[in-house]
Amino acid sequence: MQRKKIEIQQNYFKDADNFEENIFSNKLKVHKIQMHELFYISQLENMVFQNPWSYFDFNAFYHSSIFRCIKMVNTIVGYAIYRKEYFREYDRKICHLMKIAVHPEFRNLGIGSILLKQMEKYSKRNHLSLIYLEVRESNKSAISFYEKNGYFRYKVIDDYYQETGESAFLMVKNIKKIMKI
Numbered sequence: 712m713q714r715k716k717i718e719i720q721q722n723y724f725k726d727a728d729n730f731e732e733n734i735f736s737n738k739l740k741v742h743k744i745q746m747h748e749l750f751y752i753s754q755l756e757n758m759v760f761q762n763p764w765s766y767f768d769f770n771a772f773y774h775s776s777i778f779r780c781i782k783m784v785n786t787i788v789g790y791a792i793y794r795k796e797y798f799r800e801y802d803r804k805i806c807h808l809m810k811i812a813v814h815p816e817f818r819n820l821g822i823g824s825i826l827l828k829q830m831e832k833y834s835k836r837n838h839l840s841l842i843y844l845e846v847r848e849s850n851k852s853a854i855s856f857y858e859k860n861g862y863f864r865y866k867v868i869d870d871y872y873q874e875t876g877e878s879a880f881l882m883v884k885n886i887k888k889i890m891k892i
């Protein structure tokens with residue numbers, strides 16, 4: 712992470728104790744999201760997405776998926792949700808990234824990339840050979856974020872988003888090729 716970029720955010724927590732120590736010393740840990748935190752995740756979701764998952768959606772996926780977050784001064788600033796799936800056609804277990812979001816005040820600091828790396832470690836540990844995700848064709852910043860992290864556009868899924876009829880890119884990363892995560 713570049714220190715210069717992070718310094719821009721300093722005012723946000725200017726009153727917090729040990730601000731420097733908490734945020735700038737590579738102490739960003741990935742945590743499991745607890746069930747009682749889903750309400751907050753759902754608020755963040757509403758802030759970030761045009762068609763957000765509801766609180767009930769988060770609840771419904773909680774036990775069948777991996778819920779991870781990054782906190783700063785005990786506040787969740789980013790989250791990722793993914794799960795193991797079976798790809799019958801190729802008899803392969805793969806990982807589906809269903810959600811990733813970072814609070815607007817904390818973007819471009821590397822938080823999203825840390826969450827991706829954690830998911831890749833999980834995939835490697837669980838012998839999932841591939842990670843895939845869907846992203847709106849218009850979401851240029853997210854596409855660039857995924858490409859920077861080694862994902863590529865595999866195909867277009869027409870009319871993927873029912874509410875607008877927008878198409879999605881199916882993006883993938885082949886985990887077998889990753890030598891070091």
Ligand SMILES: CC(C)(COP(=O)(O)OP(=O)(O)OC[C@H]1O[C@@H](n2cnc3c(N)ncnc32)[C@H](O)[C@@H]1OP(=O)(O)O)[C@@H](O)C(=O)NCCC(=O)NCCS
Nearest residue numbers: 811812813818819820821822823824846852853855856859
């Ligand atoms: C996508 C998202 C999770 C990335 O999180 P992040 O913590 O900001 O990402 P990182 O800091 O790890 O990576 C930043 C990289 O993303 C890309 N990026 C971010 N914003 C960008 C923008 N406005 N234009 C182009 N590229 C952008 C760049 O590649 C950037 O790297 P660089 O600064 O070296 O050029 C975050 O932007 C977000 O929450 N977006 C809204 C929700 C969303 O769209 N989720 C994905 C749905 S599929």
